[in-house]
Amino acid sequence: MNLADGVQIVSFGVLALMMLGAALGVVLLENIVYSAFLLGGVFISIAGLYILLNAGFVAAAQVLIYVGAVNVLILFGIMLVNKRQNFVPLRNAWVGKITTAAVCLGLFALLGTMVLATPWAISTAPVAGDTSTVVIGMHFFSDFLLPFELASVLLLMALIGAIVLARREFLPDALEREETQQPVLTLPERPRELASAAPGSPDRTLGTSPTQRNV
Amino acid sequence: MELQYFLLLAAALFCIGIYGLVTSRNAIRVLMSIELLLNAVNINLMAFSNYLDPSGIKGQVFTVFVITIAAAEAAVGLAIVLSIYRNRDTVDMEQFNLLKW
Numbered sequence: 391m392n393l394a395d396g397v398q399i400v401s402f403g404v405l406a407l408m409m410l411g412a413a414l415g416v417v418l419l420e421n422i423v424y425s426a427f428l429l430g431g432v433f434i435s436i437a438g439l440y441i442l443l444n445a446g447f448v449a450a451a452q453v454l455i456y457v458g459a460v461n462v463l464i465l466f467g468i469m470l471v472n473k474r475q476n477f478v479p480l481r482n483a484w485v486g487k488i489t490t491a492a493v494c495l496g497l498f499a500l501l502g503t504m505v506l507a508t509p510w511a512i513s514t515a516p517v518a519g520d521t522s523t524v525v526i527g528m529h530f531f532s533d534f535l536l537p538f539e540l541a542s543v544l545l546l547m548a549l550i551g552a553i554v555l556a557r558r559e560f561l562p563d564a565l566e567r568e569e570t571q572q573p574v575l576t577l578p579e580r581p582r583e584l585a586s587a588a589p590g591s592p593d594r595t596l597g598t599s600p601t602q603r604n605v
Numbered sequence: 606m607e608l609q610y611f612l613l614l615a616a617a618l619f620c621i622g623i624y625g626l627v628t629s630r631n632a633i634r635v636l637m638s639i640e641l642l643l644n645a646v647n648i649n650l651m652a653f654s655n656y657l658d659p660s661g662i663k664g665q666v667f668t669v670f671v672i673t674i675a676a677a678e679a680a681v682g683l684a685i686v687l688s689i690y691r692n693r694d695t696v697d698m699e700q701f702n703l704l705k706w
Binding site for chain 2: 402406409410413414416417422425426429432433436439440443444445447448451452455456459460463464466467468470471473475477478480486487490491493494495497498501502505506510511512513515516517518522525526529530534537541544545547548549551552553555556558
């Protein structure tokens with residue numbers, strides 16, 4: 391990373407604030423459409439953090455896969471289950487929320503203490519930087535070849551499984567509706583005998599007319 | 606820049622994700638919270654990859670795998686949510702008690 395330290399710290403602060411604010415919005419906002427769009431903000435902020443961590447390839451993959459695929463998929467899911475529904479209020483729901491918040495704060499305190507107390511073995515080796523794409527490719531095709539192939543098989547399984555799960559089952563009432571709609575969808579043509587015998591159209595009586603050739 | 610900043614940030618994101626996972630009642634919001642958890646893990650992996658193993662970046666390789674699995678998980682999870690919504694006509698997590706005694 392060629393940026394100066396001050397620039398890095400300021401951009402880290404901005405990205406961290408964006409990410410935490412958007413993540414809190416995802417969890418706390420009532421409208422789920424706002425939550426889905428803020429989730430895209432979280433993903434983009436995380437991509438910026440990856441660029442700060444000298445990982446351009448993974449940042450691009452993050453934007454492509456998370457913002458481009460997962461977030462759009464979630465938005466489609468929200469639209470498909472678009473039901474304006476007020477959930478039945480539970481009794482003593484605030485007890486669960488406060489307990490969960492306390493547990494989460496305790497977990498954060500525990501993790502923070504662990505992070506600050508552990509003597510990390512910071513390496514001083516040269517950073518891969520812009521050659522990280524090459525290094526990742528070397529890893530994929532040498533020592534991570536089996537997980538790479540397994541990931542492709544898993545993606546195929548997820549593809550087929552998602553189609554099988556989300557496919558609409560064959561419903562009898564849907565069949566009836568389809569049959570009632572069938573005459574509407576046919577082309578408004580007259581029967582062939584009436585058209586060929588209609589007066590006032592001399593070209594239809596010629597031998598080269600396609601209607602007569604077909605008859 | 607220090608490693609600890611990134612780890613603390615990832616811990617905060619993980620805790621927010623846990624809170625959303627437990628307290629959400631909309632099933633799609635639960636899926637979003639799971640994505641937050643996976644992203645927190647990814648930040649951890651990338652930070653360790655940059656500060657502890659900067660030349661042979663194995664953490665980035667693991668992050669790519671986690672992103673792959675997260676994409677598959679989102680697809681299957683949304684398919685399950687759609688299927689449940691079609692059967693039960695709701696996305697309220699409190700009414701999904703199919704497997705509860």
